[in-house]
Amino acid sequence: MNATLPTAEDLRAALAGLLDGLPPKQAAQAVERLIANYRGTTPTDAPVLRDRSDVAAYAAYRMPATFEAVRAALAAFREAAPDWVPVTHTDIGGGTGAASWAVAGTWEGPRTTVLDWAEPALALGRELAERSGVPALRAAEWRRARIGAGQELAPTDLITVSYVLKELTADVRAALVDTAAAAAQAVVVVEPGTPDGYARIIEARDRLIAAGLKVAAPCPHSEACPIEPGTDWCHFSARVSRSSLHRQVKGGSLPYEDEKFSYVVATRFGTEPVSARVTRKPQIRKGQVLLDLCTRDEALRRATVTKRHGELYRAARDVAWGDEWPPGQDT
Template sequence: MDLPTDLRLALTNRLANIPQKSIAATVERLSNRYRGGHPPAEGTFLHTSADVIAYAAYRLPATFAAIYAALNETRKRRPDWQPRTMLDAGAGPGTALWAASQVWPDLAQIALLERDDDMIAFGKQLATHARSAAVREATWQKVDLLGQWESEPKDLVTTAYVLNELPASQLETLINKLWSITTDTLVIIEPGTPIGFSHILQARQQLIAAGANIVAPCPHNLPCPMANNDWCHFAQRIARSQLQRQAKQATLSYEDEKFSYIAASRTKGLPIRARVLRHPQIRPGHIHLELCTPEGLQNS
């Protein structure tokens, strides 16, 4: 997949006037921070406007791909549902805003919560180039998710790549709050790593206990069969522009973003019999599939 044309052009235009060596150096520094795998003591990897711009070059396309894929799978399980209002918690540069407007074009009222002033400014600049009025007119609020904040209930609530940057002791409280303002569906996306999946698993268990129906990716509300021996994650391929390849000092024209996610709803989704967990293995005379089913993991 590729970024939507308006987002791709907005990002390219924003990066075009900045020396590529400068972006590449900042990207490398950010990459080293992220590889550390633990949230910094101050709670953020980004400290300057240059960091925000480099982050957009380094991560925005890949996180867009993951968020879009998770939301699109949610739509497939709820094909007749059309959310009108949305809140994204920990919005960054507005990546989920753009992805959701692609999946549900009739979104009309969108609120974004973000604590970093530079990130808010950058996100607003990108949004001015959007074709969607909902993206252009989205409301940005400076909010620390670990502090005191309120929101009107929203049809769709999302949070992406946020839990992994928060103290473990705060996750339960935040998940409860996000669910409390969700009138229909809450979607949580995390990196496709063992740590990322552990946060998704915690959210899954917590939301089921609160009465939620798991819409995606799980085909059931039963205990996760992968909880003790593996981690559930998916991959989405996204094209890289020339500027992004230069910023990441990469040669491939694409990258694969691995992610874990959960979509929990107050309404049941269309039932599915199983979820394919691995790339099918094509062998002479048959195809081997690893499936998640209500009866547990199955090889077919």
């Protein structure tokens, strides 16, 4: 390790051995208990991640996926603001630090503060950061804090809120987004790519815009989302290598899984959002590619790119779900 910008490989290496010592069956049971807790009633009044085994199970099982989701959101943000570099970063509900790893993997050296109410999560996050060998992660501050009424946030360049909104009541969610909007130059919110995850993202997006921020990604504009509520949900997909623990818990032998996520990035400074983004997996047919797009000028539309389009057709065969369309252009 010891790279300046940590990769998914580095994270896997830091996570390796986390559940060592626990017999495989017990490790799988710890993960299953955690999943059941997360499926149960959240928000809760007390942390779901209560002890070291909960937290180790969370980190081993979920952290690679939430890391990849945040990394994809940050990649889209960077495309919209290639010259912007955060100097300070606050990771709210940062847990074991997945979003902080993604931030450290995107920009060199931001000073990170991780806030969470679960002390065991912070302790493990600190340990993993130490193992990363990455100076920015090793220097991160891990601080116990409860998200809730009256929470104050010090001014910071970047705030990440990754897979946290689901755990909060509607009032606390709204207050958190408003506080983040007032404290930061840029706010990145990531949620599971489910209809209700998307609904929370739209709610956050509306509040960020109302607070005077503009959307940098994934949307091509800061107007209302063109998706009619209840008909569809905007989400993306990030590929995550599966560890042996994943395979054990979920069964099957695929070496990867796809993490579906929804996100919004909003900033106080000007950015260049894409003019159109691919919002579903492209469908490649004989001699043509069908692209579902969210566009700046024509809302949602389907583009059919055929061999007759030459260069554009070749680009369409390579473009991925979540990418800008056409690639590298602002037309």
